[in-house]
Amino acid sequence: MGEQKTEVIAVGTELLLGQIANTNAQWLSEQLAELGLNVYHHTVVGDNLSRVQDVFAMAQKRSDLVFVTGGLGPTDDDMTREAFSAMSGLQLKEDEQTAQKLASFFSLQNKDMPVSNMKMALVFEGAAVLPNAAGMAPGIMVEHAGTTWVFLPGVPREMKSLATNEVFPRLDHAAGSHAVIRSLVLRFTGIGESKLEEELKDLIDSQTNPTIAPLVADDGVLIRLTGKAASAQEADLLIEKTRQEIVSRCGAFLYGTGNDTLASAVLRLLKERGCTVAAAESLTGGMFTEELISVPGASAVCYGGIVSYDKSVKQDVLGVRASTIATYGTVSRECASEMAERVRVLLKTNIGLSFTGVAGPSDTEGKPAGTVFIGISHAEDTEIHECHFHGDRQAVRRQSVLKGFELLLRRLK
Amino acid sequence: MGEQKTEVIAVGTELLLGQIANTNAQWLSEQLAELGLNVYHHTVVGDNLSRVQDVFAMAQKRSDLVFVTGGLGPTDDDMTREAFSAMSGLQLKEDEQTAQKLASFFSLQNKDMPVSNMKMALVFEGAAVLPNAAGMAPGIMVEHAGTTWVFLPGVPREMKSLATNEVFPRLDHAAGSHAVIRSLVLRFTGIGESKLEEELKDLIDSQTNPTIAPLVADDGVLIRLTGKAASAQEADLLIEKTRQEIVSRCGAFLYGTGNDTLASAVLRLLKERGCTVAAAESLTGGMFTEELISVPGASAVCYGGIVSYDKSVKQDVLGVRASTIATYGTVSRECASEMAERVRVLLKTNIGLSFTGVAGPSDTEGKPAGTVFIGISHAEDTEIHECHFHGDRQAVRRQSVLKGFELLLRRLK
Numbered sequence: 001m002g003e004q005k006t007e008v009i010a011v012g013t014e015l016l017l018g019q020i021a022n023t024n025a026q027w028l029s030e031q032l033a034e035l036g037l038n039v040y041h042h043t044v045v046g047d048n049l050s051r052v053q054d055v056f057a058m059a060q061k062r063s064d065l066v067f068v069t070g071g072l073g074p075t076d077d078d079m080t081r082e083a084f085s086a087m088s089g090l091q092l093k094e095d096e097q098t099a100q101k102l103a104s105f106f107s108l109q110n111k112d113m114p115v116s117n118m119k120m121a122l123v124f125e126g127a128a129v130l131p132n133a134a135g136m137a138p139g140i141m142v143e144h145a146g147t148t149w150v151f152l153p154g155v156p157r158e159m160k161s162l163a164t165n166e167v168f169p170r171l172d173h174a175a176g177s178h179a180v181i182r183s184l185v186l187r188f189t190g191i192g193e194s195k196l197e198e199e200l201k202d203l204i205d206s207q208t209n210p211t212i213a214p215l216v217a218d219d220g221v222l223i224r225l226t227g228k229a230a231s232a233q234e235a236d237l238l239i240e241k242t243r244q245e246i247v248s249r250c251g252a253f254l255y256g257t258g259n260d261t262l263a264s265a266v267l268r269l270l271k272e273r274g275c276t277v278a279a280a281e282s283l284t285g286g287m288f289t290e291e292l293i294s295v296p297g298a299s300a301v302c303y304g305g306i307v308s309y310d311k312s313v314k315q316d317v318l319g320v321r322a323s324t325i326a327t328y329g330t331v332s333r334e335c336a337s338e339m340a341e342r343v344r345v346l347l348k349t350n351i352g353l354s355f356t357g358v359a360g361p362s363d364t365e366g367k368p369a370g371t372v373f374i375g376i377s378h379a380e381d382t383e384i385h386e387c388h389f390h391g392d393r394q395a396v397r398r399q400s401v402l403k404g405f406e407l408l409l410r411r412l413k
Numbered sequence: 414m415g416e417q418k419t420e421v422i423a424v425g426t427e428l429l430l431g432q433i434a435n436t437n438a439q440w441l442s443e444q445l446a447e448l449g450l451n452v453y454h455h456t457v458v459g460d461n462l463s464r465v466q467d468v469f470a471m472a473q474k475r476s477d478l479v480f481v482t483g484g485l486g487p488t489d490d491d492m493t494r495e496a497f498s499a500m501s502g503l504q505l506k507e508d509e510q511t512a513q514k515l516a517s518f519f520s521l522q523n524k525d526m527p528v529s530n531m532k533m534a535l536v537f538e539g540a541a542v543l544p545n546a547a548g549m550a551p552g553i554m555v556e557h558a559g560t561t562w563v564f565l566p567g568v569p570r571e572m573k574s575l576a577t578n579e580v581f582p583r584l585d586h587a588a589g590s591h592a593v594i595r596s597l598v599l600r601f602t603g604i605g606e607s608k609l610e611e612e613l614k615d616l617i618d619s620q621t622n623p624t625i626a627p628l629v630a631d632d633g634v635l636i637r638l639t640g641k642a643a644s645a646q647e648a649d650l651l652i653e654k655t656r657q658e659i660v661s662r663c664g665a666f667l668y669g670t671g672n673d674t675l676a677s678a679v680l681r682l683l684k685e686r687g688c689t690v691a692a693a694e695s696l697t698g699g700m701f702t703e704e705l706i707s708v709p710g711a712s713a714v715c716y717g718g719i720v721s722y723d724k725s726v727k728q729d730v731l732g733v734r735a736s737t738i739a740t741y742g743t744v745s746r747e748c749a750s751e752m753a754e755r756v757r758v759l760l761k762t763n764i765g766l767s768f769t770g771v772a773g774p775s776d777t778e779g780k781p782a783g784t785v786f787i788g789i790s791h792a793e794d795t796e797i798h799e800c801h802f803h804g805d806r807q808a809v810r811r812q813s814v815l816k817g818f819e820l821l822l823r824r825l826k
Contacts, residue, residue: 018441018445018452021438022439026428026431027431028431032431040429041457042455042457043457044454044455051453075606075610076610076617101803109800116607116611117605133805133808285707286694286698287699290699290720293698294806296774299722302722304719304722307702307719307720308717309706310712310715310717312716312761316759317717317719317759317760347726393709394707
């Protein structure tokens with residue numbers, strides 16, 4: 001499997017104009033490396049039939065597995081299908097299921113389908129059609145003269161969902177190799193990357209199977225363990241030993257594994273404890289509630305929330321006392337405390353959370369940008385955390401939400 | 414100059430492992446487009462002599478100008494020089510100035526220079542040596558068999574400084590061109606990419622200056638106009654003419670230009686009209702309010718919102734009548750209507766929005782996943798829109814929010 005030559009081709013003039021970076025190739029390469037596949041080339045080519053065809057012909061010659069992203073849409077600029085058909089000689093035919101999906105999409109919206117749209121239903125003869133849960137154009141997987149070709153849409157969300165759910169499982173199966181690569185991601189919060197690395201330095205330096213790679217993630221720090229063995233069980237055993245050692249040192253900061261997010265970890269704990277939660281959000285504007293509700297199954301623990309951005313909503317809807325705001329301001333321990341209590345009472349939940357602070361760029365009520373108060377209210381008590389975050393408006397709001405999840409997690413544990 | 418075929422090659426295994434994205438190629442492409450140069454390919458190849466050599470040989474055949482980033486450092490992994498020398502037959506010789514710079518760098522630090530470091534002083538015979546103000550390895554520019562080759566370090570800071578200060582001025586000079594490139598992005602909503610292309614097909618097909626390129630964006634469809642002329646004013650004039658023609662055909666769907674988003678366009682219109690807005694969100698869980706509040710200046714038009722995910726919040730906090738829910742269910746015109754009215758009254762705004770529907774994956778209240786009702790309430794009336802979206806849970810929620818912005822925009826216009 002390690003000997004299989006893989007390459008990634010992106011089709012799209014916008015990449016050649018520098019309007020976007022080729023993050024699709026990066027993401028795919030990261031994933032393929034984990035599967036033990038060697039990527040030898042990335043190529044970007046524009047929306048030009050003969051150039052795309054040339055790039056495909058070269059890939060056919062030098063690679064065993066080729067990923068192509070982009071050029072599967074409905075417009076004249078989308079010519080991945082035509083180019084591959086011309087290069088390979090494989091005919092295009094209409095996939096019935098996709099055609100039906102397209103037709104019903106437009107009829108449900110009472111819109112006429114532009115004729116060109118039916119192009120998205122065309123697939124190569126003999127190909128596997130990979131259903132696209134996130135969009136219209138399906139993925140396509142086909143063998144040609146000893147090379148496996150995988151065609152995916154260029155929209156990153158659709159590409160990732162198709163690759164993860166439809167393509168990678170099939171590759172695993174097809175590879176038939178004897179060295180099995182397994183990996184496990186451990187997710188941490190409340191500890192920095194360098195501190196985590198310091199705690200594990202001797203392991204990271206000395207150990208090669210599994211390898212231990214710390215990485216900064218969007219919502220904390222993660223460690224990726226990658227083990228190689230003759231069987232999956234053996235590889236998992238190696239990984240498990242190292243996992244235990246890491247947990248014994250840094251378990252206090254571990255919140256999940258794999259694709260867990262802070263929100264999904266909090267949701268799981270809330271369910272286990274039979275707890276419900278609601279938030280009163282000022283500077284975060286609904287971001288906390290939105291993230292929690294985006295996790296499937298959220299309805300069991302979160303009934304809703306109040307976005308009390310303006311003072312009037314804090315007073316009139318939430319019921320924070322006017323005197324509290326007059327005396328201490330809205331960016332204060334006192335206001336955070338009442339917000340958390342009030343939302344808990346109003347929405348009849350076990351826990352009430354509150355976020356109030358200065359997102360910036362300018363200071364407010366004499367408080368510097370980045371000052372944020374987070375409240376957690378239970379029937380017995382209300383705790384308030386004062387935070388000072390750095391970065392722009394969006395960074396301060398994002399850090400506030402992550403801190404809220406982290407505090408909630410610690411409290412629930 | 415526009416006819417000069419240009420390509421960008423990055424050398425480095427870290428790119429093929431997905432550890433970083435090829436942002437060097439993106440940045441160079443952006444700059445080269447502005448200089449009026451057409452980039453036709455990006456390639457990434459790992460630190461492997463024969464593969465780098467092959468990629469160079471192909472570029473020599475198909476391009477007039479080749480940028481190579483990376484592989485100029487002192488380690489064994491750095492093999493750009495060797496590969497190009499082998500491909501072109503151009504000999505490597507030591508550049509005296511660079512050798513002196515290296516020697517004095519180490520002597521100033523009282524360190525012995527590792528022998529391998531002197532590799533960085535090697536350049537091709539007949540090449541221009543471009544002094545690197547930000548690092549050790551110089552850039553190299555050389556002609557070979559009709560193709561201009563530019564070699565730059567892979568460290569983005571060094572690459573950008575060398576390209577800007579040493580390379581681009583020479584290209585401008587060499588090309589003897591005075592062409593200026595300008596571009597304008599027009600953003601649309603409520604119309605699909607294929608429909609938009611259909612409306613403008615004659616223009617897109619016949620017109621080359623400015624070019625007209627439709628693209629799918631995260632929150633709609635955009636068209637990029639790129640014009641080329643002797644001066645910026647002339648290029649802008651060409652673009653303006655085309656813009657007017659496009660607006661005369663599809664102006665009803667145009668919501669902004671450049672970096673506008675649907676949320677920022679809505680915010681601007683609300684401000685112009687002196688209107689305030691609040692949303693009662695069920696399946697969207699706060700996403701609409703969050704996006705609006707993430708735009709700087711949102712506090713003037715949005716005071717907050719209610720996330721009424723559960724029935725209890727719809728009734729007890731918002732004040733939707735129990736009989737409405739009992740009779741019609743929460744996913745209904747009637748519930749959407751009361752939600753929009755109630756949030757408008759409760760938060761004392763001019764406009765109330767509501768989102769209620771089935772995000773999926775399973776059906777709810779006998780309604781299929783993807784069914785969403787969006788309400789817009791004013792003092793005079795409340796309009797309800799029934800939508801049927803496709804895709805997974807997150808896609809349905811996201812489309813609901815975008816539709817809400819679109820409806821609001823249309824109403825405000």
